[in-house]
Amino acid sequence: MTVGILGTFLLLVVALLGRWSRSTRLTVDGSTELTRTQLAAEDPARAKMLVTGLVVLLVWMVGADFWLPLPLAFLNTTSAQVTAFCVEHLHQSRPVPGEYILIIEGSSVTTRGVDGAALERSLRRAGIPVTVIQLSLSGANHLERLQLLQNFADSLSSSDWKRLRESRLILGHEVQALYDRDPLLNYGNNPFTPTTLAYSNPDNLPTLLNWITGRYDLRELWNRRSELQLIATQFLYNALRISYLQLWDTANRAAPCAGFQPHPKRADFRPAGLLPIDFPPDPILSGRQAYPRVTRWNAIRDAAFRSIFKGAVRSELFFSLPGWLAYEFNYDNWWSHAHPDQLFFNGNGSQIRSRLREPGLWNDPGHLADSGAEIYTEEFAQFLRQNWPAQSG
Amino acid sequence: MAGPIRLAPGPWRQASHFDSVSPNIIHMLFNSASFLLFLPVVLAGYWLWPGNFGRKLLLVIASCFFYAAWDWRFLGLLGFVVLTTFAASWLILDCKERATRVQSLVVLWICIGLQLTVLAFFKYFNFFEDNLVALLSTIGLKSAASIARILLPIGISFYTFHAITLAVDTYRGKVNTRVPLLDVALYIAFFPQLVAGPIVRATVFLPQLATNRQFSGEDLFVATQAIVTGFLYKVVFSDSIAPFVDKIFERPADYTGLLLLAATFGFYCQIYFDFNGYSMIAIGVSRLFGYKLPDNFNFPYAATSLGSFWRRWHISLSSWLRDYLYIPLGGNRLGVSKQMRNLVITMLLGGIWHGASWNFIIWGAAHGTVLAIERFSQIYRGKILTEENRSIMSLLLGWLVTQTIVLILWIPFRAKTLADSLAVISGIFTWRTMMAGAPVAIPITLLILPIFCDTVFVRLLRSQPGKPLRRPELRFGLLILCALAVGLVTKTGLRSFIYFQF
Numbered sequence A: 001m002t003v004g005i006l007g008t009f010l011l012l013v014v015a016l017l018g019r020w021s022r023s024t025r026l027t028v029d030g031s032t033e034l035t036r037t038q039l040a041a042e043d044p045a046r047a048k049m050l051v052t053g054l055v056v057l058l059v060w061m062v063g064a065d066f067w068l069p070l071p072l073a074f075l076n077t078t079s080a081q082v083t084a085f086c087v088e089h090l091h092q093s094r095p096v097p098g099e100y101i102l103i104i105e106g107s108s109v110t111t112r113g114v115d116g117a118a119l120e121r122s123l124r125r126a127g128i129p130v131t132v133i134q135l136s137l138s139g140a141n142h143l144e145r146l147q148l149l150q151n152f153a154d155s156l157s158s159s160d161w162k163r164l165r166e167s168r169l170i171l172g173h174e175v176q177a178l179y180d181r182d183p184l185l186n187y188g189n190n191p192f193t194p195t196t197l198a199y200s201n202p203d204n205l206p207t208l209l210n211w212i213t214g215r216y217d218l219r220e221l222w223n224r225r226s227e228l229q230l231i232a233t234q235f236l237y238n239a240l241r242i243s244y245l246q247l248w249d250t251a252n253r254a255a256p257c258a259g260f261q262p263h264p265k266r267a268d269f270r271p272a273g274l275l276p277i278d279f280p281p282d283p284i285l286s287g288r289q290a291y292p293r294v295t296r297w298n299a300i301r302d303a304a305f306r307s308i309f310k311g312a313v314r315s316e317l318f319f320s321l322p323g324w325l326a327y328e329f330n331y332d333n334w335w336s337h338a339h340p341d342q343l344f345f346n347g348n349g350s351q352i353r354s355r356l357r358e359p360g361l362w363n364d365p366g367h368l369a370d371s372g373a374e375i376y377t378e379e380f381a382q383f384l385r386q387n388w389p390a391q392s393g
Numbered sequence B: 001m002a003g004p005i006r007l008a009p010g011p012w013r014q015a016s017h018f019d020s021v022s023p024n025i026i027h028m029l030f031n032s033a034s035f036l037l038f039l040p041v042v043l044a045g046y047w048l049w050p051g052n053f054g055r056k057l058l059l060v061i062a063s064c065f066f067y068a069a070w071d072w073r074f075l076g077l078l079g080f081v082v083l084t085t086f087a088a089s090w091l092i093l094d095c096k097e098r099a100t101r102v103q104s105l106v107v108l109w110i111c112i113g114l115q116l117t118v119l120a121f122f123k124y125f126n127f128f129e130d131n132l133v134a135l136l137s138t139i140g141l142k143s144a145a146s147i148a149r150i151l152l153p154i155g156i157s158f159y160t161f162h163a164i165t166l167a168v169d170t171y172r173g174k175v176n177t178r179v180p181l182l183d184v185a186l187y188i189a190f191f192p193q194l195v196a197g198p199i200v201r202a203t204v205f206l207p208q209l210a211t212n213r214q215f216s217g218e219d220l221f222v223a224t225q226a227i228v229t230g231f232l233y234k235v236v237f238s239d240s241i242a243p244f245v246d247k248i249f250e251r252p253a254d255y256t257g258l259l260l261l262a263a264t265f266g267f268y269c270q271i272y273f274d275f276n277g278y279s280m281i282a283i284g285v286s287r288l289f290g291y292k293l294p295d296n297f298n299f300p301y302a303a304t305s306l307g308s309f310w311r312r313w314h315i316s317l318s319s320w321l322r323d324y325l326y327i328p329l330g331g332n333r334l335g336v337s338k339q340m341r342n343l344v345i346t347m348l349l350g351g352i353w354h355g356a357s358w359n360f361i362i363w364g365a366a367h368g369t370v371l372a373i374e375r376f377s378q379i380y381r382g383k384i385l386t387e388e389n390r391s392i393m394s395l396l397l398g399w400l401v402t403q404t405i406v407l408i409l410w411i412p413f414r415a416k417t418l419a420d421s422l423a424v425i426s427g428i429f430t431w432r433t434m435m436a437g438a439p440v441a442i443p444i445t446l447l448i449l450p451i452f453c454d455t456v457f458v459r460l461l462r463s464q465p466g467k468p469l470r471r472p473e474l475r476f477g478l479l480i481l482c483a484l485a486v487g488l489v490t491k492t493g494l495r496s497f498i499y500f501q502f
Helices: A002-015 A044-065 A078-092 A108-113 A116-125 A144-154 A158-166 A192-201 A204-214 A218-223 A225-240 A243-252 A290-294 A300-307 A327-336 A351-355 A370-390 B032-046 B052-097 B100-137 B158-172 B181-190 B201-211 B218-250 B258-286 B306-312 B315-329 B337-354 B358-379 B392-414 B418-429 B443-461 B472-489
Strands: A100-106 A130-136 A168-175 A314-319 A361-366
Touching: A002 A116, A002 A243, A002 B052, A002 B218, A002 B443, A002 B472, A044 A225, A044 B472, A078 A130, A078 A144, A078 A158, A078 A192, A078 A314, A100 A116, A100 A144, A108 A130, A108 A370, A116 A130, A116 A370, A130 A144, A130 B181, A144 A300, A168 A327, A192 B218, A204 A225, A204 A300, A218 A225, A218 A327, A225 A370, A225 B032, A290 A327, A300 A314, A314 A327, A314 A370, A351 A370, B032 B052, B032 B258, B052 B100, B052 B158, B052 B315, B100 B158, B100 B201, B158 B181, B158 B201, B181 B201, B201 B306, B218 B258, B218 B472, B258 B418, B258 B443, B306 B315, B306 B358, B306 B392, B315 B337, B337 B358, B358 B392, B358 B418, B392 B418, B392 B472
Parallel strands: A100 A130, A100 A168, A168 A314
Antiparallel strands: none
């Protein structure tokens, strides 16, 4: 109803602005005069009109930032729901002196493979006072993950921030071959949907440009022109608040949704044998020249994620999840050698792979099923128990 | 020339034009994000270039890019149409200069024949094949099942008509100079009107190409006003009504007479806002480059007779059919029965032009028949009734009858099959009360308020004579504000324009 009334109002306003035609109205057979009575060069109105139009546009864009906040339009997205769950979880957990707060960020492999609640229980049973905040989302590219962390940070009260600063805040990053080499992975999956528009926030544009310039050369940028076009237009949509009314009208308060979303074993996943313990090194990547080049932007990404917490992050940890594909295995092993100074839980290590050999533990070649997630989480907890006492803080 | 592109049936077949298109970024719909980037770039290049030739060349290149965004394979077809029309127009002039009228007529018919063959092949092959297979099977002849479909090149009906227009106007002497290839290409392929019109006469467009266009405040204001109104029609009104109409027409047998009537009225509004919206954006975008295109709609839902409706609806097509089909058939010159015959033939072909389906044939034939009856009654009474010489009661009655006919005839136009058309008509006329489908709310405000205000108040405001505006910069600022507000109200998602299939 709102659309009909507002639309009709706008229609009348546009018509009321008047008809301006110095030259005769054109008819279909062109019998009318087509010449102009006044040349543009002599038209003083033109410049004034352009300036006025530009001023209105700028005022709108600035005003929209104040009066039409984007988070209100994207309350129904999964990222808002995960944020709501995590904020609720932080509030429910009792702050204790010397507590750890572990924020886990990641994509679908984490969403299906890491059970944040079980990890928290396991560590607490071992006497480590920890609250696990699992900000992971299926299909989430790095920009969505940035927005997810930002949503969480924006939802915190001053007492929450005080708690974060007083705790040992650890930021856990997912290491994943496909995502780490491509900041635009999955960007074009859901164009012009609330999911994508929610993180195509003009505030994120400088960060995204930083990642893109850190990752691609000009030739590669040309090859990714479709995604770049999408990025430009979706950011513009948000900057101009296109469809805002409808998005805002249909948005309700986000229903909390956990970052861990277990999946059962998929019936159509029937591999020929057990999960291989290891793979031969990839001949193409054996020189390991490709990885440093394509992942050099990761440092910029991690810094952007860290900066959201305004200096509260005490340390970082990295983790990967196992998979059936050789390149993931090779990448994780390269990563552990290339970053010896980082705390890294290699999900493709031989011990964990030997526990996850059974196909029944898998949802598909890249994702664990619920029973596999249970085993992985146990191993992850074990790793943290062994390593955290050595952590700073 | 690109060869016919045959695709196996299945997911590769073109979706129904009433389906919402997937938001594929390569599609260059006026309401798409890619067009939002494309237009400013082309505009900037165009106005920064000093010379007319360079500007026209840029527009031709931009138009090819625009067309290739749908399917680059059909660029060859577009090129073929341009080249054959260019050659025909020069040959016709050559023949006329040598006073060989018969030869020029032969060239004209070859050109028309080529264009119509291309159109018929791409547009009607599937239809004829399907019907032939069905016919053979009814008489017991085993026939090969249709295994492949020919994809319809977007805009083919429009650019083919442009090509025929130029050839005919050259023959008729309305275009009496040799038109350069670049101008022919731009006339046929100018991107604002390439895919769904308006069908512009060569005599309207070509003189505008002769001089370097100037960018005036008037152009800026008129163009922006048309574009904002067009977007309002399309992305606010039409796209908001469409889901309701789509739902009911998906399975019309499942719904009550009331819902069927509401959905039919919904389509009555949707198609007007959709196609008029497209036309206004096309006219506005064209004006941004300094080119004027004629109006394509003039408040058709205010018409008090079907003749008047067709002088107000899709004016560029109906007047084209009048000038290039009805009049050559004999027009009003050959007696009452032939006048009526010509009307039916013209409208029947107009229906077929819209698409290869029995629904469009019925729609065109029905309009032709009612127009013929209307003309007969006027001749029988001995006077042509105009809005000026009719009483208020006569006007009201005429409006009611005309709009009811138009409304009912939109049913075959919208329904997917003939059986669906019958289901809608029988559901409405028997006032079916049983409903098998889930309850559907009728968007009453959307169905009534915009169309009423547009037909009554906006018509009144637009009927005011044009004049230089006072404080145009303030009005323009308000117009930009309205444009931004339209964006705010815009429905999410991307829907194609209905007329893009024709």
